[in-house]
Every structure is written in structure tokens, then in C-alpha cells.
Amino acid sequence: MSLFNSSVRRAVLSSKNLIQKPSLQNNVRYFSANRVFLQAEDSKKNGETKETPKEESNDSSKDKTPEQLELEESQKKIEKLNNEVKKFKDLYIRSVADFRNLQETTKKDVTKAKLFGAQKLSKDLIETIDNFGHCMKSFENKELSEELKTLKEGVEMTSNVFKKTLNKHGVEELNPVGEKFDPNVHEALFEIPDPSKEPGTVFHVEQLGYILNGRVIRPAKVGVVKMDQ
Incomplete structure (x- = not known):
């Protein structure tokens, strides 16, 4: 045991003497500083690597699954289709209203045509009746022969036929x-x-x-x- 202790003591003393040499001391200080610098770089890198997953985790939290993206796309399509349905429904309602107004207007026009389509013809026939009236006045306050009496009756009958025809058509x-x-x-x-x-x-x-x-x-x-x- 004493021999072991003495050998250890010699090894320590020799290493101490070596460290005390100027060249060795400079090397020790260089390696120590280099070691500190490397440790700082490592710690910095370790810090960056530790923060990076955190940022990635934040970005990943914003990402959505394909199912979610598909659902959102489907919702957008449904909303677009609903807007188009509202638009076409409004156009349909307006078209129906316009068509009904057109039907009513056409119905009124047809009715007016039936009632007053013969207005010009009626006016022309009225002038003919006036002429019959003037002819009848020419027989007033006069002694009429048989021939004139027959003529008067014929004119009167023709005038009455015209009047009845006009009455049938609303005149x-x-x-x-x-x-x-x-x-x-x-x-x-x-x-x-x-x-x-x-x-x-x-x-x-x-x-x-x-x-x-x-x-x-x-x-x-x-x-x-x-x-x-």
C-alpha cells in the first residue's frame, strides 16, 4: 500500500510540474476557453432547437385535417347554391307576377275587342239609320198615294231591321x-x-x-x- 501511495504521489507531482510550464498552461487555458465557447454554442443551438418545435407546434395547431377542409368547402358550395336558389326563386316569382299581369291585360283587351270591336261599323250603320229617318220625315204632312204608302212602309221596316241588328250587338x-x-x-x-x-x-x-x-x-x-x- 505504501508503494502505491508513493507512486501516486509521484504521478501527481509530475503532472503538477507539467501544468506549471508556460506552454502547457496556455494550452490548458485555450482548451478551457474553447470548451466554454463550445458549451455556449451548444446551449444556444439547444435553445433554438427547443424553441423550434414550440413554433412548429403553434403552426401545426392552425393546420386542419382534410376532413375539415372538405367540410368547409362543402359548406361554401351549399351557401353558394342557396344564394342561387334565392335568386332564381325571386326571378320565378317576378316572372309569374308578370305573366299574370299579362294574362289580365290580355283578357281585358280581348273583352274590349269583343265589346267595342264593332264600334266603327256601328257608327256607319247609325248614319244609314239617320238617312232612313230623314226619308221618313219627307212623308210627313203629305197625302200619300198607295205606292208612296208602300214605299214608306218598306223604308220603315228596313230601318227597324237595322235598329234591331244594332241592338243585338249592344248599340x-x-x-x-x-x-x-x-x-x-x-x-x-x-x-x-x-x-x-x-x-x-x-x-x-x-x-x-x-x-x-x-x-x-x-x-x-x-x-x-x-x-x-
Whole structure:
């Protein structure tokens, strides 16, 4: 044991002497500083490597699974389709409303055409009836022979046929004698004071008026009792 202790003592002393040499001391200090620098670099690298997974973990938390991405894409498509459905539904409602308005307008136009389509023809036939009336007046206050009586009857029958034909198509005669004057259906030609009659009434008809299905196609030309001033 003593021999071992003495050999150890010699080894320690020799190593101490070696370290105390200037060259060896510089090397020891160099390696010690280098070791400290390397340890600092390692610690820095270790710190960066430790922080990197943390950042990656934060980024990875924002990532989504394919199922989630597919679900979001499906939701966007559904929302787009819903908007298109609303748009086309609105267009459909407007189209139906426009079509119904067109139906109503067409129906009214067809009705008016049925009621008043023969208005021009009716006016022409009314002028023919007027001519029959003038012809009938020519027989008044005259002694008529048998031939003239027969002619008068024929003219009267023809006039009545015309009137009945017009009545079938909605044409009615206006003979407003004794009625209150109405500027919508009457045309006043003159006014005469007459104490025996109510002012503003029709006392004379110069020309008969006619209406077609409630529409005046010719106002009656009349004389009116003058209003009191």
C-alpha cells in the first residue's frame, strides 16, 4: 500500500510540474476557453432547437385535417347554391307576377275587342239609320198615294231591321227628351227659356245619340231649357 501511495504521489507531482510550464498552461487555458465557447454554442443551438418545435407546434395547431377542409368547402358550395336558389326563386316569382299581369291585360283587351270591336261599323250603320229617318220625315204632312204608302212602309221596316241588328250587338238609341242635361252623353246646340219646363232639362232632340255597351259612340244633339240667372 505504501508503494502505491508513493507512486501516486509521484504521478501527481509530475503532472503538477507539467501544468506549471508556460506552454502547457496556455494550452490548458485555450482548451478551457474553447470548451466554454463550445458549451455556449451548444446551449444556444439547444435553445433554438427547443424553441423550434414550440413554433412548429403553434403552426401545426392552425393546420386542419382534410376532413375539415372538405367540410368547409362543402359548406361554401351549399351557401353558394342557396344564394342561387334565392335568386332564381325571386326571378320565378317576378316572372309569374308578370305573366299574370299579362294574362289580365290580355283578357281585358280581348273583352274590349269583343265589346267595342264593332264600334266603327256601328257608327256607319247609325248614319244609314239617320238617312232612313230623314226619308221618313219627307212623308210627313203629305197625302200619300198607295205606292208612296208602300214605299214608306218598306223604308220603315228596313230601318227597324237595322235598329234591331244594332241592338243585338249592344248599340242602344239615346232619345233624352225630358231628361236632365248630361254633358257626358248630350251635346247642347242651343238654350231657350221656358217657364213651363224645369231649367237644365232637354226639350228638343235634333239628332239621336247612341251608346255601344255603355260607351257613348255618338252624343245626342239637343236643345236645353235655359237656366235662370
